[in-house]
Amino acid sequence: MPKAAVAAAAVAGPSNAFATMMSSAAENQAWKEAEADFHGKSGSGSGGKGGQRGGGKRERRKAPFFKVMQGMPIAVDAFRYGKIPGVTAYLLTHAHADHYTNLSASWKNGPIYCSEATANLIKHMLRVDPKWVHPLPLDVPTVLPNTGGVEVTLIEANHCPGSTLFLFDGLQTVNAGDSEFHSSWVGSSKRFRYLHCGDFRASPRHAEHPAVKGKRLDLVYLDTTYLDPKYCFPPQKMVIDACAALAKRIVMGVNDVNAQEQVRPKLSSMNGWFKKPASMIDGKGKGKEVAREKGRTLVVVGTYKVGKERVVRAIAESLSSKIYCQGAQRxxxxxxDDPELQSMITSDPLEASVHMVPLGIIQVDRMETYLGTFKGAFTKLVGFRPTGWTYTPPAGVDLNPSIAQIISRDQARTFTSASLQPARGSTAKITLYGVPYSEHSSFFELTSFALSIEWVKMIATVNVGSESSRAKMxxxxxxxxxxxxRKSVVIVPRTPDYW
Incomplete structure (x- = not known):
């Protein structure tokens, strides 16, 4: 197939039906190319990890078209593809493994641009050579070297610490990357604005940001993790406040659980995840006095290595408690870049009533073992498992609503501590709560965001592995x-933090 030139209509607005059809055909072909990567057919290796050629040389995976900004030598979250043809700047939205895959101490394919917190994280966690890592300031347009003068503005993503959106502004100067999906605007004098959302929790602050408000965005690369009407979970701020209020109520002595104590087999270990502190083994150390307090309730919150810290901090603040986590997490x-959170962290588990642990261990049997480790210091445990996948839509909810229904329905919803119910298997001693907390945008928030900004075209970046999924989005x-x-629906934010 010859190189597919995208008609001007692709980003500048349709001029005629033929141009629109050709643009659509070219994009469909680009998605078919991308599917080779999604299904492990990129290159000659099985599993898409780059196979071995006859001489044993590893073949590089080909980057899907949406990983390289159209007409610009810039790749975003595309480290798994190695050195991409024509790319001179590699940008990282945040320090989550699915976005920095294959980034390591051996990276040498080009400069990496990201926020300062993300730069610190990848140098620490991945041992990336600092010479490749270039932290950029938030909210300040910065020219990326060797990109033909493209400016990038980093915008707080409301996802995990260090996460950002990228607002690109510049000329199309090169058809970089592996895709056959090429732009006919390369070499023209027209400037383009692209908004790459990475992973984000959309809020009115994004739509009102000076780099976005009133600006025409030619392309929006959208985080479509929850682009489905069934995922209209509550506003993040409401959920955080509800967790903090519930924890405070329970710790102050109000028993919200009527479940009877159940006998469960004890696990012999937690796979080495937790070791007894010295203050519990020999009675020494600053945890000694705290350990003597009987009847304390331990609050445990599951988090990622990077992410969900807001829930932990809010609960700790409500209880006037320090936060304990293991050395690697500390x-x-x-x-x-969070001095307040850092000041709350302690290395002594007995000094804190709030512990931060890996999300995956928030299970009744593992929490029984965890609580047993502190025998004599805490008598019961309350655990929070914050994840958007916890959310299930109310019975009878319309899963194919109109835009007006989406707005009116979700703006009327509230969420309080009474909305949180003990998970199945909870007991009087171990009470766990699934929390519909996400650091990705809900469907309602994606809708509100899309109706609040000026854009020409959107490109999905998540759940794009099948044609049917892309068609629904x-x-x-x-x-x-x-x-x-039509401007028939007006969305008024309830607060600066949510619609």
Whole structure:
């Protein structure tokens, strides 16, 4: 197939039906190319990890078109593809493994641009050579070297510590990357604005940001993790406040659990995850006095290595408590640009009523073992497991609503501590709560964001591995576009933090 030139209509608005059709055909072909990577067919290796050629040389995976900014020598979250043809700047939205895959101490394919916190994290966690890592300031347009003068503005993503959106502004100067999906605007004098959302929790602050508000965005690379009407979970701030209020109520002595104590087999170990502190083994250390307090309730919050710290901090603040986490996690917190959180961290588990642990161990049997480790210091445990996948839509909810229904329905919803119910298997001693907390945008928030900014075209970046999934998302893009142009629905934010 010859190189597919994208008609001007692709980013500048359709001029005629033929141009629109050709643009659509070229994009469909680009998605088919991308599917080779999604299904492990990129290159000659099995599993898409780059196979071995006859001479034993490893073949590089080909980067899907949406990993390289159209007409610019810039790749975003594309480290798994190695040195991409024509790319001179590699940007990282945040320090989560699915975005920095294959980034390591051996990286030498080009300069990496990211926020300062993300720079600290990848140097610490991945041992990336500092000579490749270039932290950029938030909210300040910065020219990326060797990109033809493209400016980038980093915007707080409301995802995990250090996460950012990228607002690109510049000329199209080169068709970089592996894709056949090429732009006919390369070499023209037209400037383009692209907003790459990485992973984000959309809020009115994003739509009102000076780099975004009132600006025409030619392309929006959208985080579509929850682009489905069934994922209209509550606003993040409401959920955080509810967790803090519930923890305070329980720790102050109000028993919210009626479940009877159940006998469970004890696990012999937690795979080495937790070791008894010296203050519990020999009675020495600053935890000694705290350990003598009987009847304390331990609050345990599951987090990622990087992410969900807001829930922990809010609960700790409500209880006027320090936060305990293991040494490796403490080192990661030190990399983050959050002096307040850092000041709350302690290395003594008995000094804190709030512990931060890996999300995956928030299970009844493992929490029984965890509580047993502190025998004599804590008598019961309350655990929070914050994840958007916890959320299930109310019975009878319309999963194919109109835009107006989406807005009116979700702006009327509230969430309080009474909304949190003990998870199945909870007991009087071990009470766990699934929390519908996410650091990705809900469907309602994606809709509100799309109706609040000026954009020409959206490109999904998540759940794009099948044609049917892309088609469903494309229908919503079209609905948003139509509603936005009609201006028949007005969204008024309830607070600066959520619609």
């Amino acid at each position: 080192a990661i917190v030190k990399c983050q 494309q229908k919503w893009f079209e609905k948003w576009d139509g509603e936005r142009k």
